[in-house]
Amino acid sequence: MTRQKIEIKKIDNISARQVTFSKRRRGLFKKAHELSTLCDAEIALMVFSNTGKLFDYSSSSMQQVIQRHNLHSQELGLSEHPSIELQLELSNQTMLSKELAEKTRELRQLKGEELQEMTIKDLQKLEKLLVGGITRVSQAKEDRVLKDISSLKRKEVQLMEENWRLKQAQHLTPENGHSSECITIVCSSLADIPQDYDTSDTSLKLGLPFPD
Amino acid sequence: MTRQKIEIKKIDNISARQVTFSKRRRGLFKKAHELSTLCDAEIALMVFSNTGKLFDYSSSSMQQVIQRHNLHSQELGLSEHPSIELQLELSNQTMLSKELAEKTRELRQLKGEELQEMTIKDLQKLEKLLVGGITRVSQAKEDRVLKDISSLKRKEVQLMEENWRLKQAQHLTPENGHSSECITIVCSSLADIPQDYDTSDTSLKLGLPFPD
DNA sequence: GGAGCTATGTATAAAAT
DNA sequence: TATTTTATACATAGCTC
Numbered sequence: 319m320t321r322q323k324i325e326i327k328k329i330d331n332i333s334a335r336q337v338t339f340s341k342r343r344r345g346l347f348k349k350a351h352e353l354s355t356l357c358d359a360e361i362a363l364m365v366f367s368n369t370g371k372l373f374d375y376s377s378s379s380m381q382q383v384i385q386r387h388n389l390h391s392q393e394l395g396l397s398e399h400p401s402i403e404l405q406l407e408l409s410n411q412t413m414l415s416k417e418l419a420e421k422t423r424e425l426r427q428l429k430g431e432e433l434q435e436m437t438i439k440d441l442q443k444l445e446k447l448l449v450g451g452i453t454r455v456s457q458a459k460e461d462r463v464l465k466d467i468s469s470l471k472r473k474e475v476q477l478m479e480e481n482w483r484l485k486q487a488q489h490l491t492p493e494n495g496h497s498s499e500c501i502t503i504v505c506s507s508l509a510d511i512p513q514d515y516d517t518s519d520t521s522l523k524l525g526l527p528f529p530d
Numbered sequence: 531m532t533r534q535k536i537e538i539k540k541i542d543n544i545s546a547r548q549v550t551f552s553k554r555r556r557g558l559f560k561k562a563h564e565l566s567t568l569c570d571a572e573i574a575l576m577v578f579s580n581t582g583k584l585f586d587y588s589s590s591s592m593q594q595v596i597q598r599h600n601l602h603s604q605e606l607g608l609s610e611h612p613s614i615e616l617q618l619e620l621s622n623q624t625m626l627s628k629e630l631a632e633k634t635r636e637l638r639q640l641k642g643e644e645l646q647e648m649t650i651k652d653l654q655k656l657e658k659l660l661v662g663g664i665t666r667v668s669q670a671k672e673d674r675v676l677k678d679i680s681s682l683k684r685k686e687v688q689l690m691e692e693n694w695r696l697k698q699a700q701h702l703t704p705e706n707g708h709s710s711e712c713i714t715i716v717c718s719s720l721a722d723i724p725q726d727y728d729t730s731d732t733s734l735k736l737g738l739p740f741p742d
Numbered sequence: 743g744g745a746g747c748t749a750t751g752t753a754t755a756a757a758a759t
Numbered sequence: 760t761a762t763t764t765t766a767t768a769c770a771t772a773g774c775t776c
Contacts, residue, residue, distance in 0.1 A: 323751055326567050332643050339569035345770060346565055349558050355538050357551040358580040364599045368570040370631055372602045384596055387576045390584045407619040410597060414626040421633040428640050430666025441671040448664040454642025459653035535768060557753055
């Protein structure tokens with residue numbers, strides 16, 4: 319329940335931000351559509367999530383609205399000066415390069431590589447960021463591992479039941495003893511779930527010799 | 531008062547339509563702005579009234595968002611005959627954008643934010659990277675702190691020597707007792723190097739009341 | 743990561759100004 | 760026609776599943 323009015327500033331909590339994004343985005347698109355219908359307006363709406371995903375809406379066609387917009391904003395779309403587009407691209411590229419340089423630096427710092435001109439305070443912030451990251455990554459790994467283990471255990475139970483049924487069947491037609499033995503061996507090896515999964519590679523164990 | 535829920539279809543009454551347009555348009559723009567702020571999204575919104583008037587909003591720059599949108603929808607042909615230079619810049623930009631997206635993703639993963647489609651092996655690699663980073667960052671911080679401390683200690687020794695010389699000088703001309711006392715107090719406070727530098731801000735202690 | 747719930751905040755239809 | 764008011768419809772924060 320919306321127990322309090324929220325302040326309009328970036329939501330820190332990642333999952334809360336994601337939930338709010340998808341809810342409010344839907345609301346926004348609905349309102350845009352309603353406005354275009356009620357008031358016979360031509361509307362284009364583009365939304366990029368902070369993960370870079372694109373969502374867009376247009377009451378007619380996106381290109382059409384963009385071109386109409388270009389007409390309004392100082393005839394930029396008419397290429398009176400053929401170099402205007404080029405200039406735009408160039409400035410855009412400059413910006414991209416800057417962003418790229420910034421991200422690269424940030425990455426190097428997170429990897430502990432470019433720390434000489436940081437203050438003690440900066441280093442503390444970096445440390446906190448890394449601790450947060452490692453906490454989440456470890457948790458994710460843990461979750462994944464536990465999931466894999468329980469799925470393996472389920473398979474083990476299935477195979478043991480299958481095995482038992484096959485054995486029962488062989489008691490009725492006892493002329494073939496080889497395959498029974500073979501299956502028994504394979505199933506017992508499956509029971510060896512690694513307990514030291516933190517250092518071993520559990521994912522390699524997932525390729526079972528049996529199809530689902 | 532909104533005495534009845536309205537149906538979403540074109541409003542026939544012209545003045546009612548105009549009123550609704552200006553109210554809902556403002557609401558829509560507000561919502562767009564809130565979404566961009568709350569969720570760190572890049573948004574462009576263009577609205578043409580049925581009288582042809584343009585209203586637009588962009589969280590950054592309209593041109594930038596339109597270009598980003600063009601990149602996504604792969605319709606790069608804004609003009610009929612893009613020049614060779616423009617084509618070059620565009621491909622260059624595409625490359626830059628890809629790199630940027632890649633770095634952004636990597637950063638997010640280091641911060642533990644986008645882990646859903648990583649394998650256990652990937653997660654382990656990430657963990658190692660983070661551990662390496664945190665080791666180096668902590669070491670750098672430690673080094674910095676120790677350097678600050680030893681520099682402070684050197685200063686302390688210098689000041690104590692100076693202090694001692696001043697005292698000696700005063701024994702030769704004993705008519706002024708105040709300044710001696712004052713300097714003694716300051717020097718004893720310098721001896722209090724913080725042992726809990728991990729949580730206190732050592733750098734603040736560097737601004738000594740004495741010039742070098 | 744989505745779907746549904748509910749209490750509360752916000753937007754707005756209609757009327758007044 | 761724009762703004763303000765007010766009663767009501769709608770959106771959504773926080774929560775559960």
